[in-house]
Amino acid sequence: MILEKSAQVVEKYELCDHCLGRLFAKLGKGTDEGRGKSIRFVLNMERSARGLPPIEEPGKCELCKDVFERIPDFVGMMREASEGIEFETFLVGSRFPREILEKEKNIWAELGIETAEPINREFNRELGKAFGKSTGKETSRTPDVVFIIEPYSHRIELQINPLYVYGRYRKLVRGIPQTPLPNFEESVASIICRPFSETSGGKCVFKGAGREDVDVRMLGNGRPFIVEIKRPKRRKLDLNGIAEKINASERVEVLDLKVVSPREAERVLTQNHRKEYLALVRVEDGVTREEVKRVAKKLNGMEIHQRTPWRVKKTRADRIRVKKIHSAEARWIDERHFEVKLVTDGGLYIKELISGDRGRTTPSVSELLGKRAWCEKLDVLNILDH
Numbered sequence: 001m002i003l004e005k006s007a008q009v010v011e012k013y014e015l016c017d018h019c020l021g022r023l024f025a026k027l028g029k030g031t032d033e034g035r036g037k038s039i040r041f042v043l044n045m046e047r048s049a050r051g052l053p054p055i056e057e058p059g060k061c062e063l064c065k066d067v068f069e070r071i072p073d074f075v076g077m078m079r080e081a082s083e084g085i086e087f088e089t090f091l092v093g094s095r096f097p098r099e100i101l102e103k104e105k106n107i108w109a110e111l112g113i114e115t116a117e118p119i120n121r122e123f124n125r126e127l128g129k130a131f132g133k134s135t136g137k138e139t140s141r142t143p144d145v146v147f148i149i150e151p152y153s154h155r156i157e158l159q160i161n162p163l164y165v166y167g168r169y170r171k172l173v174r175g176i177p178q179t180p181l182p183n184f185e186e187s188v189a190s191i192i193c194r195p196f197s198e199t200s201g202g203k204c205v206f207k208g209a210g211r212e213d214v215d216v217r218m219l220g221n222g223r224p225f226i227v228e229i230k231r232p233k234r235r236k237l238d239l240n241g242i243a244e245k246i247n248a249s250e251r252v253e254v255l256d257l258k259v260v261s262p263r264e265a266e267r268v269l270t271q272n273h274r275k276e277y278l279a280l281v282r283v284e285d286g287v288t289r290e291e292v293k294r295v296a297k298k299l300n301g302m303e304i305h306q307r308t309p310w311r312v313k314k315t316r317a318d319r320i321r322v323k324k325i326h327s328a329e330a331r332w333i334d335e336r337h338f339e340v341k342l343v344t345d346g347g348l349y350i351k352e353l354i355s356g357d358r359g360r361t362t363p364s365v366s367e368l369l370g371k372r373a374w375c376e377k378l379d380v381l382n383i384l385d386h
């Protein structure tokens with residue numbers, strides 16, 4: 001059957017060994033070119049037995065226009081396009097003209113061939129092999145870079161995939177927003193991104209797992225974050241050196257930096273972490289040691305119904321969230337102040353938990369005390385993983 005169909009093909013079309021062999025790509029092992037050569041060899045033996053002249057490989061293939069002979073040129077183009085870019089793994093894609101893809105499909109239909117593979121698949125594979133051999137780089141399903149080639153217009157496009165770095169940050173001082181804000185010179189994001197941009201030569205985007213307010217410190221084991229580096233020129237980053245530069249700011253510190261996959265990065269940003277806070281509470285009308293003790297006892301294990309706070313209402317959907325306080329400990333300081341240490345579900349607004357936010361958060365410390373209370377200082381002590 002193979003030989004019968006092949007004989008019809010070579011009599012009707014001038015095909016190179018690649019294009020001939022590719023019609024039977026799903027059969028046996030080896031390259032399409034190898035298949036084509038073998039088929040032609042056996043066909044010509046038969047023709048010789050019947051006293052017919054051999055059908056040699058044509059001067060120019062009418063289907064692919066001998067595109068496979070130009071593979072070394074494409075390898076050269078790829079090397080040039082990726083000069084100065086650090087990568088270990090790559091993938092090749094290509095855009096073939098519609099006429100060629102259609103002509104190929106017509107041949108399959110005409111001869112009832114169901115064992116073929118499309119030309120771009122063979123081209124991508126063979127070019128990938130040749131480029132790998134020439135550079136020592138490897139192909140991968142999750143490559144560092146992707147080359148897209150247009151074989152007939154000689155255009156090449158280089159996609160450099162982003163690099164994701166995980167870390168945790170501590171904000172040691174108040175008065176720095178997490179991401180740039182008008183009237184603030186710096187942000188946690190700008191302090192962290194600067195050495196990443198310098199070292200990688202790419203554009204950095206900072207993404208925190210949640211955020212704290214400008215006037216809130218982030219202490220303890222730090223808040224998880226991801227730095228996405230777009231179009232990095234260098235991927236082997238000296239993460240210790242980068243951490244040292246960030247830590248030298250003495251305002252923001254980073255821990256546990258490591259390169260992660262896109263999937264891990266996504267998980268870090270969507271996971272809802274429990275948090276430990278320390279709040280300094282002021283009660284204008286005065287507060288006793290007894291009252292402080294009672295409030296902490298009530299807060300322990302309590303469910304809080306919190307409508308979207310007044311101050312963020314414009315940027316967040318207005319709805320009621322139910323969040324739990326897992327533990328609460330309080331310490332009386334003076335007749336107007338006490339400290340409360342809380343472990344809560346992620347997403348509970350602490351300042352509003354204390355003030356009550358005009359009745360939008362209930363119960364609240366104000367409500368439990370029967371006196372107006374508000375948060376004077378707030379630190380995130382720890383972000384817990386469970």
Ligand SMILES: [Zn+2]
Pocket residue numbers: 015016017018019020061062063064065066067
């Ligand atoms: Zn061909």
